[in-house]
Amino acid sequence: MAYDATFHKSKRTLEDEGPSFEYTPENRARFDEIVKRYPPDRRRSAVLPALYLAQYQQGYITANAIRHVAECLGITRADVEDVVSFYTMFYTKPVGKFVLQVCRTLSCALNGAERVTEELRDKLGIKPGETDPTGTFTLIEVECLGACDRAPVVMVNDAWHECQSPEGAGKLVDDLRSRGEAALSGCHHVVEKAGRAG
Amino acid sequence: MDPILTKYVREPNAFTLDFYLAHEGYDALKLALTKKPDEIIEMVKASGLRGRGGAGFPTGMKWQFVDKKIEPRYIACNADESEPGTFKDHLLMERNPHLLIEGCLIGCYAIGAKTAYIYIRGEFFHVQQVLERAIADAYAKGFAGKNILGSGFDCDVFVHRGAGAYEAGEETALLESLEGKRAQPRNKPPFPAVVGLYNKPTAVNNVETLCNVPLIVKHGAEWFTKLGPEKNGGPKLYCVSGHVKRPGVYEASMNITLRELIEGYAGGVRDGRTLKAVIPGGSSVPILMPDQLDTQASFDAIQKAGSLLGSAAIVVLDDTTCMVWLAENLLHFYRHESCGKCTPCREGTDWLHKIVRRIERGEGQMKDLDMLSSISANIAGKTLCAFGDAAVTPIVTTLKHFRHEYEAHIREGKCTLSAPWRARNPHVHAGAH
Numbered sequence: 180m181a182y183d184a185t186f187h188k189s190k191r192t193l194e195d196e197g198p199s200f201e202y203t204p205e206n207r208a209r210f211d212e213i214v215k216r217y218p219p220d221r222r223r224s225a226v227l228p229a230l231y232l233a234q235y236q237q238g239y240i241t242a243n244a245i246r247h248v249a250e251c252l253g254i255t256r257a258d259v260e261d262v263v264s265f266y267t268m269f270y271t272k273p274v275g276k277f278v279l280q281v282c283r284t285l286s287c288a289l290n291g292a293e294r295v296t297e298e299l300r301d302k303l304g305i306k307p308g309e310t311d312p313t314g315t316f317t318l319i320e321v322e323c324l325g326a327c328d329r330a331p332v333v334m335v336n337d338a339w340h341e342c343q344s345p346e347g348a349g350k351l352v353d354d355l356r357s358r359g360e361a362a363l364s365g366c367h368h369v370v371e372k373a374g375r376a377g
Numbered sequence: 378m379d380p381i382l383t384k385y386v387r388e389p390n391a392f393t394l395d396f397y398l399a400h401e402g403y404d405a406l407k408l409a410l411t412k413k414p415d416e417i418i419e420m421v422k423a424s425g426l427r428g429r430g431g432a433g434f435p436t437g438m439k440w441q442f443v444d445k446k447i448e449p450r451y452i453a454c455n456a457d458e459s460e461p462g463t464f465k466d467h468l469l470m471e472r473n474p475h476l477l478i479e480g481c482l483i484g485c486y487a488i489g490a491k492t493a494y495i496y497i498r499g500e501f502f503h504v505q506q507v508l509e510r511a512i513a514d515a516y517a518k519g520f521a522g523k524n525i526l527g528s529g530f531d532c533d534v535f536v537h538r539g540a541g542a543y544e545a546g547e548e549t550a551l552l553e554s555l556e557g558k559r560a561q562p563r564n565k566p567p568f569p570a571v572v573g574l575y576n577k578p579t580a581v582n583n584v585e586t587l588c589n590v591p592l593i594v595k596h597g598a599e600w601f602t603k604l605g606p607e608k609n610g611g612p613k614l615y616c617v618s619g620h621v622k623r624p625g626v627y628e629a630s631m632n633i634t635l636r637e638l639i640e641g642y643a644g645g646v647r648d649g650r651t652l653k654a655v656i657p658g659g660s661s662v663p664i665l666m667p668d669q670l671d672t673q674a675s676f677d678a679i680q681k682a683g684s685l686l687g688s689a690a691i692v693v694l695d696d697t698t699c700m701v702w703l704a705e706n707l708l709h710f711y712r713h714e715s716c717g718k719c720t721p722c723r724e725g726t727d728w729l730h731k732i733v734r735r736i737e738r739g740e741g742q743m744k745d746l747d748m749l750s751s752i753s754a755n756i757a758g759k760t761l762c763a764f765g766d767a768a769v770t771p772i773v774t775t776l777k778h779f780r781h782e783y784e785a786h787i788r789e790g791k792c793t794l795s796a797p798w799r800a801r802n803p804h805v806h807a808g809a810h
């Protein structure tokens with residue numbers, strides 16, 4: 180999650196206990212398959228994919244999810260919490276149905292990312308790091324997403340929405356409300372225009 | 378030079394196995410399997426291929442250093458592409474995934490590894506899907522897995538998705554992350570070639586680097602060296618972004634100049650604007666000034682000009698760019714991404730960001746400038762990995778070339794440059810993140 184100005188890297192942000200957690204049979208099967216990619220005595224390597232499965236299942240990572248992942252991998256809960264608290268793509272609080280992640284780093288900022296954030300902030304009435312009262316949108320400012328040629332870019336859940344303009348940002352919110360993820364432009368190479376990439 | 382790596386990227390089906398096979402795909406693997414592993418390493422050494430991830434270290438040497446007495450060995454492909462301004466590996470993986478898979482397989486064969494992990498950044502979920510499908514197709518046709526093409530060579534290729542950490546792009550931090558831990562660097566030496574993944578010998582190679590390997594096997598080392606200036610051979614992908622008309626990935630030989638890339642390929646700065654400065658190799662490298670545009674965009678020439686080619690991420694800045702704002706933007710990035718392992722970097726980036734932010738807001742004092750220099754000097758060279766040096770570069774380089782802008786902020790109590798792309802009300806939520 181986004182760090183605020185007072186956040187220090189050694190601060191502990193313990194997750195909610197949350198409801199009891201166990202993988203669905205489908206996710207458990209997926210987990211068993213993923214673990215095979217690593218040597219049998221190195222199951223810990225699967226901690227990131229295992230946490231992704233938990234997050235996709237429940238929306239965010241709770242203490243109970245950490246406990247379950249630790250048991251599945253045969254490592255301690257502290258080992259898993261260590262990882263969860265380090266990587267920014269794991270949420271330790273509930274997030275909205277659509278997580279809007281505005282890239283704020285240089286190339287996007289040079290092309291108006293700050294204004295995109297302003298538009299989204301005003302449209303949703305929330306600050307970066309917050310979720311709107313209806314639980315539909317979470318707004319986050321993130322660091323470089325690696326789409327600098329189609330700046331500014333907004334990542335919506337796992338999908339990219341590129342070449343944003345401040346004006347278009349407000350429309351994106353409306354479109355997501357009415358059409359869901361179908362509103363997203365996707366990755367630019369699919370809609371490659373002549374003159375780019377070589 | 379006609380594009381080689383990106384020749385087919387705009388073909389709709391370029392990512393499919395059928396398309397790849399119809400365009401000499403996996404021919405290099407077939408050829409490689411008829412040679413001895415050492416011959417492949419010699420070939421890559423002779424080609425002079427230099428790592429495309431940022432450091433420019435010769436790939437053949439890296440492979441030679443891999444300790445061949447210890448089993449198992451690994452290839453860890455660095456697909457964490459996180460350096461601000463870089464977006465070339467993304468294009469290769471999404472549009473030409475089989476080239477990377479073929480490069481991984483040949484690399485494994487050369488160093489005697491049986492497993493390659495492609496560590497892809499968490500934000501590339503859509504690319505991961507393309508890669509995983511390509512890998513499944515390669516297995517189905519016998520290009521990966523057991524007894525590849527009847528040669529007796531076994532090799533697995535797996536994708537491993539990261540979860541949002543710039544530091545995972547550092548080779549030892551990548552290995553830590555792959556082992557299921559925080560992406561924090563290890564002390565070097567020992568280098569990964571000796572003690573790498575699971576403490577076994579490991580070659581960590583960038584995506585674009587591995588994509589060049591099939592070309593070298595197919596066309597020979599001499600062909601490769603002739604494609605560019607001495608010691609800077611082969612095709613190179615350049616990422617041009619920022620204030621240009623046509624940002625994008627452009628492939629060229631390293632004979633090309635920054636001017637040709639920026640003014641030719643990328644169309645130059647927008648109408649009515651003038652060029653202010655160029656970052657030639659990602660946010661971690663010193664800026665170059667407009668009078669250096671005729672510098673050749675090769676590893677050695679850019680280094681001679683006082684910067685680094687890095688990941689060939691060229692960020693172009695026009696005259697609307699406030700350099701104090703730029704330093705604040707990048708320090709925000711480095712403060713956020715510091716892994717926290719080494720104290721000078723963890724605490725120092727926080728201080729640097731606080732100070733440069735107050736200067737940018739017009740609340741700084743002249744003595745802050747000396748403090749910026751002093752803190753920078755106490756971070757650079759005092760950390761386990763190169764992150765510390767990278768993090769202070771935006772401060773050091775802007776202070777060197779644009780000290781007057783810092784002084785103007787302090788004198789005027791505000792930023793006097795208004796840019797249409799900046800926030801209308803920049804400090805409203807600045808405390809909140």
